[in-house]
Amino acid sequence: MGTRDLFTFSNPHFARGVGITAAILILTAIAGFIVLPFAQPWVQFANVWDAICSAAGVPQRAASVTAPEQAKRLSEVVLTSHTLSRPSQEAIGRGATLAQRCAICHGPTGISRADSPNLAGQYAAVIYKELFDFRSGARSNAVMSPFAVNLTDEEIADLSNYYAYLPRLPAYHPTPQLPKPNIVIYGAPMRGIAPCGACHGSLDNKTGSPWLEGQSEAYMKAQLQAFASGERHNDISQQMRNIARAMTPQEIEAAAAYYASQPPEVVKAVD
Amino acid sequence: MLANRKLILAHFSFAFAVFGVALTLGAWQMFIRSPIGTWLSNPELYYRSLTAHGTVMGYVFPTLVAMGFGYAISESALEQRLVGVRWAWTGFWLIVFGSVMAVTPIALGRASVLYTFYPPLIGNLFYYLGVVLVVVGSWIWVALMSINLRVWRNAHPGAPVPLAMFANVAGSYLWAWTAVGAALELLLQIIPVAAGLKNTIDAGLARIFFSWTLHAIVYFWLMPTYIAYYTIVPRAIGGRVYSDTMARISFILFLVVAMPIGMHHTFADPQVGAGFKFIHSAFTALVALPTLLTVFTICASVEIAARLRGGRGLFGWIRALPWDNPMLLALAFSFVMLGFGGAGGLINMSYQLDASIHNTQWITGHFHLIFGGAIVIMYFAIAYDLWPHLTGREMIDVRLIRTQLWLWFIGMIVTTFPWHWVGILGMPRRMAYFDFGDPAIAPQALSVIFSVIGGFILLASGILFLVILARGMRAPQADAGAYRFAIAVHQPTTVPVALNTHALWVALMIALTITNYGYPILNLATTAGTSVPAVYVGAQ
Numbered sequence: 001m002g003t004r005d006l007f008t009f010s011n012p013h014f015a016r017g018v019g020i021t022a023a024i025l026i027l028t029a030i031a032g033f034i035v036l037p038f039a040q041p042w043v044q045f046a047n048v049w050d051a052i053c054s055a056a057g058v059p060q061r062a063a064s065v066t067a068p069e070q071a072k073r074l075s076e077v078v079l080t081s082h083t084l085s086r087p088s089q090e091a092i093g094r095g096a097t098l099a100q101r102c103a104i105c106h107g108p109t110g111i112s113r114a115d116s117p118n119l120a121g122q123y124a125a126v127i128y129k130e131l132f133d134f135r136s137g138a139r140s141n142a143v144m145s146p147f148a149v150n151l152t153d154e155e156i157a158d159l160s161n162y163y164a165y166l167p168r169l170p171a172y173h174p175t176p177q178l179p180k181p182n183i184v185i186y187g188a189p190m191r192g193i194a195p196c197g198a199c200h201g202s203l204d205n206k207t208g209s210p211w212l213e214g215q216s217e218a219y220m221k222a223q224l225q226a227f228a229s230g231e232r233h234n235d236i237s238q239q240m241r242n243i244a245r246a247m248t249p250q251e252i253e254a255a256a257a258y259y260a261s262q263p264p265e266v267v268k269a270v271d
Numbered sequence: 272m273l274a275n276r277k278l279i280l281a282h283f284s285f286a287f288a289v290f291g292v293a294l295t296l297g298a299w300q301m302f303i304r305s306p307i308g309t310w311l312s313n314p315e316l317y318y319r320s321l322t323a324h325g326t327v328m329g330y331v332f333p334t335l336v337a338m339g340f341g342y343a344i345s346e347s348a349l350e351q352r353l354v355g356v357r358w359a360w361t362g363f364w365l366i367v368f369g370s371v372m373a374v375t376p377i378a379l380g381r382a383s384v385l386y387t388f389y390p391p392l393i394g395n396l397f398y399y400l401g402v403v404l405v406v407v408g409s410w411i412w413v414a415l416m417s418i419n420l421r422v423w424r425n426a427h428p429g430a431p432v433p434l435a436m437f438a439n440v441a442g443s444y445l446w447a448w449t450a451v452g453a454a455l456e457l458l459l460q461i462i463p464v465a466a467g468l469k470n471t472i473d474a475g476l477a478r479i480f481f482s483w484t485l486h487a488i489v490y491f492w493l494m495p496t497y498i499a500y501y502t503i504v505p506r507a508i509g510g511r512v513y514s515d516t517m518a519r520i521s522f523i524l525f526l527v528v529a530m531p532i533g534m535h536h537t538f539a540d541p542q543v544g545a546g547f548k549f550i551h552s553a554f555t556a557l558v559a560l561p562t563l564l565t566v567f568t569i570c571a572s573v574e575i576a577a578r579l580r581g582g583r584g585l586f587g588w589i590r591a592l593p594w595d596n597p598m599l600l601a602l603a604f605s606f607v608m609l610g611f612g613g614a615g616g617l618i619n620m621s622y623q624l625d626a627s628i629h630n631t632q633w634i635t636g637h638f639h640l641i642f643g644g645a646i647v648i649m650y651f652a653i654a655y656d657l658w659p660h661l662t663g664r665e666m667i668d669v670r671l672i673r674t675q676l677w678l679w680f681i682g683m684i685v686t687t688f689p690w691h692w693v694g695i696l697g698m699p700r701r702m703a704y705f706d707f708g709d710p711a712i713a714p715q716a717l718s719v720i721f722s723v724i725g726g727f728i729l730l731a732s733g734i735l736f737l738v739i740l741a742r743g744m745r746a747p748q749a750d751a752g753a754y755r756f757a758i759a760v761h762q763p764t765t766v767p768v769a770l771n772t773h774a775l776w777v778a779l780m781i782a783l784t785i786t787n788y789g790y791p792i793l794n795l796a797t798t799a800g801t802s803v804p805a806v807y808v809g810a811q
Contacts, residue, residue: 006768006775013769021527021779024557025550025786032549056790057544059798080470080804185312190709195314203313204809 075138075234077129079208084124087161095162098155101147110166115216121168121264126210128160130234138234168264171214178261181254183247191246196255201267208236211267217260224252273343273660273754274352278359280661282339283654285367286332287737293327294733296320301686301726306707306716314703318383321701323374325386328642330405331370333492336650337446338362338412340495341439343657345416347754348433348502349423355415362415365408373401383808385701387485388461390477393805396465399457406450413443431766434518435502435756441522442494444777445487445529448784452483452533464805471802475542476795482533483788490529490558492642496649497521500569500602503656505757507598510576515759517568519770524561526776528554531787535620539629542801547791548622554787555620562613566606573602575760597672601652604680608644612637615691630701633694636687643729644683648676651736658743659751667746668739675739678732686725689718 009015037043037051045051054060099106102119106112110120119127133139134148135156151159182188184202187195197203201211212220226232227244235241244252273279300320302308311317346353353359375397376382382394420432420440432440460477463469501518505511512518534551537543574588582588593599615637618624628634659666666672693715698705707716769775795801 006772007778011769013767014775017527017769017775017779021783024553025783028550028553029546031553032546036545036549052546055544055546055549057542057547057794059794078804081807082470180312186310186704186706189704189706190711198314204315207806 072233073137075129075133075236076136077132077236079125079129081125081207083207084128084157084160084164087124087165091158091161092165093162094155095158095160095165098159099162102159105143107172109169110163111169111172112216113172115218117210117219118169118171118215119163120166121267122163122210123205124160124164125208126160127163128156129208131156131159133234139232168267170263171216171260174214174263175217175261177263178258181251181258183251183255184258188246188251193243193246196259200259212259213262213267214264215259217256220256220259221252224256228252273346275342275346275356275359276661276663278353278356278363279339279343279657281363282335282342283657283661285363286335286339287654287740289327289370290332291733291737293324293332294730296324297328298726298730300324301723304702304704305719305723306705307720307723310704315380315383317703318385319377319380322383322385323377326373326377326402327370329386329488330373330402331366333495333642333646333650334405334409334446335363335366336653337442337491337495338366338409340498340653340657341412341416341443343660343754344435344439344498344756345419348435348439348756349419351419351423351426353415354419354422358411359415362408362411365411366405369401369404369408371401372404373398375401381809387481388456388477390456390461390464390472390474391803391805392808393461393464393472394808396462399462399465403454403457403462406454410447410450413447416440416443429765431763432771433756434512434515434759435498437519437771438494438498438501438522441526441773441776442491442498444773445494445526445780446491448777448780449484449487449491449530452480452485455483456480470805472805473795473802475540475801476792478537478540479534479543479788479791479795482536483530483784484533485536486533486555487529489638489642490525492646494522494525495653496605496646497525497565499649499653499656500565500605501572502756503653504569504598504602505572505576506755507656508573508576508593508596509579510572510574510757512757512759513568513571513575515761515763516766516770517564518759519766521561521564521568523770523773523776524564525558526773527779527783528557528560530780531783532558532620534787534791535625538622538625542795543791547787550787552620552622554783556617559613559617562609566609569602569606572757573599595669595673597655597669597676598652600673600676601648604676605645605648605652608640608648608680608683612641612645615640628694630699631694632690632698632700635700636690636694639690640683640687644680644687648679648683651676651679654736654740657754658740659749660754662744662746663748663750664743664746665749665751666739666743668742671735671739675732675735678728678735682725682728682732684725686722686729689722689725693718693722 005011006014033052033055034048037045037055043054045054099110105114105116106119110122111118130139131148131151134141134144135151137145180197180202183193184196187193187198195203196212199206199209201213205211223232224244224247227235227240228247230241233241247255300317303311303317342353342359345351373382376395377398379395382398384392384394384398388399416439420436423436424430424432456477460472460480464472501512532551532555534543534548535555538548538552573592574582576593577588577591580591580593582591615633618628619634619637655666655672694700696715698712698715698719705712705715705719707713707719
């Protein structure tokens, strides 16, 4: 008997094999697509076809209800790890000219003398996102917002590229390097706090998260408190608000003091 | 007679060498996230190790064992020299090369994506290309098994294919088809992103492709174990296979129903319809059937051996078994672990029960018990059985072999039972560390410590295994004779064509894949807006 005799219903093995398989398939399909959907009293189906489509996972159009107005403006920036990853020399040059107006707070070399963030060597995507958020109102600050409101998309990109291009320098008032506190390397797993270092350097870095080494302690503390109170709300999906709310005041102190005490060489090591 | 001993030995040696490395990593992982290790300050190191452990244990080790054993079966069961030896070596070197290519980016921390890939996580391109090379190398083996069987058939028209080869080829076809899912995921989804051609990925569709591979791959791992149950154990303990037909039916059933069930791995995934989840759940229940048939047939075969040795009574025959025979010991341990693991599997495949253990340590416990326990202990047995034929030297360390098998069994139970338990308590899997100082999970600390002790027992057993094999290569020379397989009580003289060929069952396997996977894949592939930005490992 060759394979030609195998694939025929006169061969009992073929007939039984195919028959039993098809029967099981049909029975399970009836149970899965018709019986079980209707066995859920909390779901209403228009007809059998509706139930089958639902069980098959056919995408259904959501009811046309307009989303409720957000009381606060949220960030609309989309970042990928490729955002502004290959700047041109011209863009950096234009950014340098524009950056003259930022120098009074952020320092002529991108290192602040006034507890504003140091921007020298910061990731371009980070500056890009914050400028967008200041412009749209998702983040607001009495000093920063008026500066950002008139920037064009290209100017924002140029500024970001320029600051990312600057060499990372030590803080204006360096402090002795502190050891890593638990909140930075372990987080607090039982309170749902990931380690700071998992996104902000020390352990790993995630797109859109700034590196923090050498930033002003007062600034970082103020931002964590602003996240915790909800006053600052431009973090995507409440990532930072959820963390800051769960942090104790001591942890906020420890994290801010630790990062402020780190020299920027540490960032280079993990870059 | 084994003509290509070097080829088979090369497969086994590389397989067991990488197994040793991955086992060590596994023990370290258990220790470092337990209450007795200090918290790892860099979780990335844990995931790096986990990716290496999974990639080696999931893709490299069992594939090489199945291939080496397959070549041995082809030569000894068919009693013909292997056709395509040069291709076989090509396949082997592809796997070696692919393994090195995949493990290098992992070691550099550029591919900590775990062996299940986890899109939208994207690692270094060379990691994926390495895995592809491993799969391509194994496909050469699939083709060779098919060709060798065909050559034999032409020389023996109408004769029943020896059971070992019939099962071996069934296993190779299952692998060929099940690997297609991961291959599609890699080629259509992941590699274009890893190569920088795209920067978004349809993670849901990728997970469905992977589930195509993920469950049947376990049955591919299982095949050498089942072949050993049927064709080595009865011979080694002086018994007969109770039913050759039952054995063939079991392997055929694996071929048909191991494939269309993978979506029980995606019960919690929103992108799959509940109807398809139910069908996959029902077919998963069916896959228990060939295992139950096997347990029945093998117990009957073992009973035959016991009665031939003078065993009497309803259960009295169990005492008459040659319990000092490592093969019987391995079988008994394997069955116990298969029993517990299978019972756990019934919970995993039940849509509702799965919800309580989904993504917990229960799952980790389950697949270690089934794969690391029931399956791998028979890999040891296969190696011990084949070693004298491959090296031309006798195995002198029977006591050590027994100790090794006992240690593996005890180690696996001590490792996986507490894992199951803490899983029920809700401990999540894939975590680099746990805060056992917190009162909420402090009670789980003791179970986790037991589990770590089990892990180190396993490591000791694994080292012992390698030592025994190494000593076996320096033992006095002895002619082991021809490598033989168990014969059945009624050796088949004629076998119906359906039970002597694979075509019908391969056709059913493909048909069920289309019915059970076709629509979900098509639906996800044609729905717009389902892709998400890729997350690059190590990207700033």
